[in-house]
Amino acid sequence: MEWKLHAERIELELFIRRHQLDGAEPFPADYIINKEFELLQKAEKAGILRMEIAFRHMIIDFYRFQAKNYELAFEQCTMQEERLQRISTDDCPEKALFYIPIANVYYFFKEYGKAMSIFSKILEEKENTRNQLAQQSARNGVGLCYRYAYNDLDRSDSCFQAIMQVVYIRPEESYYRENWEGVAEGNIGYNMLLRGAYDEAIPLLKSSIDKMLKYGDFAYASGSAINLADIYLKKGNPSEAKKYIDIAVDYNRRLPREGRQSRIFEVMSKYYATTGNPKLSIAYMDSTVMATKTDEARFNALQLMRVEQRRHLSEQKEKEEQLYTEKLKSDNYLKIGITFFAMLLLVCGILFYTIVLYRRKKAAHHDLANKLQAWAQAHTEIIKPDRQTRKTLKALPDETDFLIMQEIERLMTEQAIYKDAALSLDSLAQRLQTNRNYVSAAINRCTGKNYSAYFNEYRVKEAIRLLSINDIRKYSIDRIAIDAGFTDRYNLYRVFKNMTGLSPTEFLQKLGAKVNPD
Numbered sequence: 445m446e447w448k449l450h451a452e453r454i455e456l457e458l459f460i461r462r463h464q465l466d467g468a469e470p471f472p473a474d475y476i477i478n479k480e481f482e483l484l485q486k487a488e489k490a491g492i493l494r495m496e497i498a499f500r501h502m503i504i505d506f507y508r509f510q511a512k513n514y515e516l517a518f519e520q521c522t523m524q525e526e527r528l529q530r531i532s533t534d535d536c537p538e539k540a541l542f543y544i545p546i547a548n549v550y551y552f553f554k555e556y557g558k559a560m561s562i563f564s565k566i567l568e569e570k571e572n573t574r575n576q577l578a579q580q581s582a583r584n585g586v587g588l589c590y591r592y593a594y595n596d597l598d599r600s601d602s603c604f605q606a607i608m609q610v611v612y613i614r615p616e617e618s619y620y621r622e623n624w625e626g627v628a629e630g631n632i633g634y635n636m637l638l639r640g641a642y643d644e645a646i647p648l649l650k651s652s653i654d655k656m657l658k659y660g661d662f663a664y665a666s667g668s669a670i671n672l673a674d675i676y677l678k679k680g681n682p683s684e685a686k687k688y689i690d691i692a693v694d695y696n697r698r699l700p701r702e703g704r705q706s707r708i709f710e711v712m713s714k715y716y717a718t719t720g721n722p723k724l725s726i727a728y729m730d731s732t733v734m735a736t737k738t739d740e741a742r743f744n745a746l747q748l749m750r751v752e753q754r755r756h757l758s759e760q761k762e763k764e765e766q767l768y769t770e771k772l773k774s775d776n777y778l779k780i781g782i783t784f785f786a787m788l789l790l791v792c793g794i795l796f797y798t799i800v801l802y803r804r805k806k807a808a809h810h811d812l813a814n815k816l817q818a819w820a821q822a823h824t825e826i827i828k829p830d831r832q833t834r835k836t837l838k839a840l841p842d843e844t845d846f847l848i849m850q851e852i853e854r855l856m857t858e859q860a861i862y863k864d865a866a867l868s869l870d871s872l873a874q875r876l877q878t879n880r881n882y883v884s885a886a887i888n889r890c891t892g893k894n895y896s897a898y899f900n901e902y903r904v905k906e907a908i909r910l911l912s913i914n915d916i917r918k919y920s921i922d923r924i925a926i927d928a929g930f931t932d933r934y935n936l937y938r939v940f941k942n943m944t945g946l947s948p949t950e951f952l953q954k955l956g957a958k959v960n961p962d
Contacts, residue, residue, distance in 0.1 A: 449487055449495045456480070456502070473923065477506055493527060494536045500524045504545050511922075512932075514549070514746070515753035521546045525562070533570045540566045540575035540582070547585055553747070556593035560586055573613045580624050583607050587631060597635045604628040604635075626655030630668045642675045649675075653691075666695035666704055674711050682718050689715060697874075702742075705870065706735035731870060731880065738868050749932060841889035848886035851876055862902040863929040869895050900939045903929040907936060908944075911952055921948055 456479055463471050480503050487495040500520055507517035525546055533539050547562035566582035569575055587603030590596045607628040612618045630652035636645035649668040656665040673688035689712060696704050713728035841849070855861045855875070873880040887898050907928040925936035941947050946954070 445490045446492050446495060449483060449490070449492065449499075452483055453495070453498060453502075456483070470923075471510070473506075473510055474920070477503070477511070480506060493531050497524065497527050497531065497536065497539075497542050500527070501542050501545065504549070508545070508549060512749075512926075513753055514553070514750045515757050517549055518750075519757070521549055528565075533572065533575070537572050537574040538578075540569045540578040544578050544581055547582065551585060551589070553750070554592075554743075556589045560589045560593075563589070571613070576610070576613060577620060580607055580610060580620075584624075584627060584631070591631075591635065591638075597638060601632055601635055604631045622655045623659045623661075626652045626659075626661075627664065630656070630664060630671075633668065634671055637671050637675055642679055645675055646672065660699075662695040662699035663701035663704070666692045666699075666701065667707070669695060670704075670708050670711050674714070677711070677714050677718055682715060685711075685715055685718075700871075703739050705874070706732050706739060709735055727879070734880070735870055738870065742866065745931060752934070841886065844882070845886040845889050848876065848878065848883060849890040852883070852887065856902055860906075862899050863906065863927065865926070865929050865931045867899070867929075899929070900943065903936075904940055904943045907940060907948065908951070911948060912955065924948070 456476070460476060480499055484496060484499040484503065487493075487499055500523065504517050504520045504524065507513045507520060524542065528536075528539060528542060531539065536542075543562055543566045547559050547566070550556075550559035550562065563582040563585045566575075567579055567586070569579070571579060583603045583606050587600045587607075590600035590603065605628070607624050610624075612621065629648045633645040633648035633652060636642070636648065649672045652668045653665045653672075656662075656668070669688045669692035673685040673692060676682070676685035676688065689708070692708055692711075696708060709728050709732040713725050713732055716722070716725035716728060852872070861867055861872070861875075869880045869884060873883045876883060884895055887893065887895055891898055893901070907924060907930075910924045910927060921933045921936070925931075925933045928936065930936040930939070937947055940951075944951065
């Protein structure tokens with residue numbers, strides 16, 4: 445039975461990988477999570493703890509990366525932690541590997557104390573060929589927690605130094621040595637920067653860049669490069685600082701990393717202040733503040749999403765308990781039958797009355813839905829100011845505005861960049877290689893809308909198209925919200941309602957679609 449479950453697990457993993465690589469088909473999220481729970485229940489029924497842990501590991505990854513339902517991920521993490529405590533490393537050699545997503549989800553939400561306790565459990569496991577790389581990740585995680593949670597740079601350094609002292613059990617895994625050494629050197633170099641030990645930090649950061657580039661990790665290399673630029677500015681060498689600023693910008697463009705842009709803007713502001721260009725220094729400092737606020741807003745949104753998910757989960761469990769209690773109390777079948785019959789008559793009467801009203805309103809409903817569908821297919825036009833428009837606009841678009849707007853329209857129509865919920869005004873400006881103020885002004889002057897209204901119009905139109913062609917019984921509102929570029933279904937409902945006067949559910953009802961209440 446264990447071998448059979450193991451084979452089904454591999455088959456499901458290959459199925460997921462194929463759909464991740466093939467972006468042409470919709471990702472079958474509902475099928476995958478249902479299959480994962482089906483296999484989990486088989487493992488529980490058979491009493492095979494090791495396979496139960498393996499399937500719950502897949503479920504945690506699904507809730508975190510596919511569904512983005514963090515509260516359900518935390519719920520599964522709590523159960524997984526309890527199961528892992530009941531099994532030994534001898535029975536589950538990869539036990540440490542299953543701890544990693546639990547620690548990472550706590551670290552992601554900055555619950556450093558809990559994350560450190562999980563990382564510590566990983567390091568307490570007996571080292572073997574199956575968990576050695578997981579323990580390297582745990583050493584790195586503990587080092588980061590000591591830095592960010594406790595500002596203990598000495599203990600942080602000791603964790604990164606321990607990474608470089610590991611002797612790999614399997615010769616083929618020595619392939620990862622330079623990769624982990626590059627990570628450790630970059631972290632120690634940053635700690636040296638925080639201490640003000642610039643001369644000690646420089647060789648470590650340079651070595652880190654060289655090693656990370658061998659693995660194509662431009663995201664990590666960009667961090668070491670911008671730290672080097674900061675050091676050279678502090679040492680009074682702006683030309684060398686500019687060299688590493690350009691490297692950091694290039695690497696971050698190849699492989700962006702969350703939070704990196706604000707750090708780059710910060711160092712660029714310092715560079716222009718040092719080289720006597722206060723105007724650009726102030727501009728990049730403003731960009732730093734905006735990028736930092738964007739990062740904070742994104743994290744706060746995730747926190748609020750998690751709170752809302754927790755509330756929804758609690759309400760759902762409460763409803764399930766109430767239904768179960770009511771079911772136990774429902775022993776008077778005759779009374780229930782009579783009540784049901786009376787209600788059936790009432791419902792039939794209401795249904796008859798509703799059908800009469802429905803026939804009268806059906807034509808109007810379809811007309812409204814068709815108008816919204818036609819609007820969704822219409823192209824957002826760039827304003828060509830007439831006399832009336834000139835009176836309402838604060839400033840008329842110039843040639844530069846039209847050129848910027850034409851490039852934005854191209855990205856919207858050809859690449860559908862509005863589907864990226866994390867796209868900000870700063871990242872759009874970076875993509876266009878211009879200043880965020882120019883982009884904002886071009887959108888306002890050429891469309892009469894601000895940045896948010898302009899992008900949300902495209903997203904609402906995309907949502908209307910998806911709602912019109914998709915079978916809502918297969919694809920949930922959550923999936924359509926993500927595919928249209930919204931962060932979640934609540935954001936979709938709010939913007940859709942404000943822009944069309946209808947909620948997505950009401951729009952579907954006017955189309956005559958059968959709506960899934962979930």
